[in-house]
Amino acid sequence: MDRLQAMQVFTRIVELGGFGKAADALGLPRASVTLAIQQLEAHLGVQLLQRTTRQVRPTLDGDAYYHRCQLLLDDLDDLESSLSAQRGKPRGTLRVDMPAAFGCIWIVPRLADFYRRYPDLQLDIGFHDRQVHLQREGVDCAIRAGTISDLSLVARPLVRIPQLTCASAEYLATWGTPRRLEDLAEHRAINFPASSGRFFPFELEVAGEIREIPMPAVLTVNSADAYIGACEAGFGLIQAPRYHLTRQLAAGSLVQVLEQYPVPAWPISAVYPPHRQLSPRVRVFVDWVMEQLHGVADVSPQLMVRL
Known part of the structure; x- marks a missing residue:
């Protein structure tokens, strides 16, 4: 059993709520995903997931294991990304969420510039008018409007x-x-x-x-x-x-x-969990967003106010 891959499979099942969705996200056959979880549960000696015909969710042991896996996998990604960042090339996937209208107007039209600068980074962007739960939904960073009241998150004011x-x-x-x-x-x-x-x-x-x-x-x-x-x-x-x-x-x-x-x-702010604060991927994305918004503020003062 490849324990690292099994942990990756397990965390994606928890975040996406199903074996099939996790298999699609990871580019693996459904059978391989099922086998990985069976082997992982056998290795640990506990049941990690509760399966019904309608949903898949973690057991109490599975929930605790998920949070530890998430930290370990994030640390591993950041370690690899930091080494790449030393060469000016952070890499990997960054999961981001932002308000739909804001993202479509101010971020999406400028993404070509981001990819030119960071060709080894892949963005997975969700557009929602609700506030997603970053840790529960596997989001690395979010752009939020309004006062940030969640003290469990790091907030960086933008504009x-x-x-x-x-x-x-x-x-x-x-x-x-x-x-x-x-x-x-x-x-x-x-x-x-x-x-x-x-x-x-x-x-x-x-x-x-x-x-x-x-x-x-x-x-x-x-x-x-x-x-x-x-x-x-x-x-x-x-x-x-x-x-x-x-x-x-x-x-x-x-x-x-x-x-x-x-x-x-x-107010518009970037928010992320404390353990993502030093992530090169998060850092370069937030810096890039601030640069883009301040550029808009400079040429369109009636639209944005710089912080």
């Missing part, structure tokens, strides 16, 4: 993104255009859930102080694109990054309101 308050022309024709804070009592918002389980509050800067404004809502969505679409459809007011609203504002389907009360800028 702050201007936001604005807007509504559809149709909504304003029906409900009127709010011009003072007091007018918001007659309006409604669209809810977007935060990672804490609460909804992102309506926030406005008044006389240099940030005020939360209670807003009733009839609709909640958990996708940034749906949030913008619901606003265009007339369901209420929203607060969103300016870059995500450029097309709609130019077309007139959305209209900025309450311009005299700025919306707090949205």
